[in-house]
Amino acid sequence: MQTYIALLRGINVSGQKMMKMPELLALFQSLNLKNVKTYVQSGNVVFQTEKQGATNLEEQIARAITEKFQFSVPVLVKDQTEWERVLQNNPFIINQDEDTSKLHVTLLASEPTPDRVAKINPALYLPDEFRIVKNTIYLSCPNGYGRTKLHNNFFESKLKVNATTRNWKTMQALMNLVESINS
Numbered sequence: 001m002q003t004y005i006a007l008l009r010g011i012n013v014s015g016q017k018m019m020k021m022p023e024l025l026a027l028f029q030s031l032n033l034k035n036v037k038t039y040v041q042s043g044n045v046v047f048q049t050e051k052q053g054a055t056n057l058e059e060q061i062a063r064a065i066t067e068k069f070q071f072s073v074p075v076l077v078k079d080q081t082e083w084e085r086v087l088q089n090n091p092f093i094i095n096q097d098e099d100t101s102k103l104h105v106t107l108l109a110s111e112p113t114p115d116r117v118a119k120i121n122p123a124l125y126l127p128d129e130f131r132i133v134k135n136t137i138y139l140s141c142p143n144g145y146g147r148t149k150l151h152n153n154f155f156e157s158k159l160k161v162n163a164t165t166r167n168w169k170t171m172q173a174l175m176n177l178v179e180s181i182n183s
Contacts, residue, residue: 001034002049003048003079004077005044006043006044007077008043009043009164011043013042017073019069021038024043025037027065030064032049035047037177039174039177040170042170043073046181062074062075076109076164078107080178083171087175089133101168102140102141103168104145104165104167105136105168106163107166108136108155108161112159125150128140128142137155
């Protein structure tokens with residue numbers, strides 16, 4: 001069995017696209033996904049299934065959500081190996097004393113083209129900083145994510161790729177869920 005993390009974008013925000021976690025959990029179970037666990041109300045789901053492609057899972061989950069809830073949401077699925085890579089490669093974590101409360105990760109549906117990346121001038125967004133590594137954007141927002149211009153819509157508009165962002169605490173909590181399922 002392979003362990004995956006599904007991230008749903010834009011649910012339970014400002015009363016829009018409401019989903020109760022027990023209903024979402026039941027939906028995942030109805031797709032024959034095993035050991036399903038949700039984390040907070042923002043659409044984070046850890047599960048296991050026989051190895052299959054993340055894209056296939058994304059489509060299957062998105063279709064089931066549309067049928068059950070009568071609205072569509074972008075779904076991004078990462079396998080455990082990729083999740084571990086994302087956590088290990090954060091360039092903003094230099095030492096164990098780092099203030100991780102200002103760190104976020106934007107996960108992209110695919111790797112952006114180099115020409116689109118080159119059009120974003122990092123100096124225009126200081127003190128906020130970002131690093132794009134393949135299909136992951138690492139963010140450091142000293143004044144908080146709520147004040148940055150480097151949000152999902154910004155990166156989707158500039159890079160022409162679907163995105164969803166999680167804070168560093170959520171990224172680590174999801175890895176802890178993965179580990180609890182695997183043990």
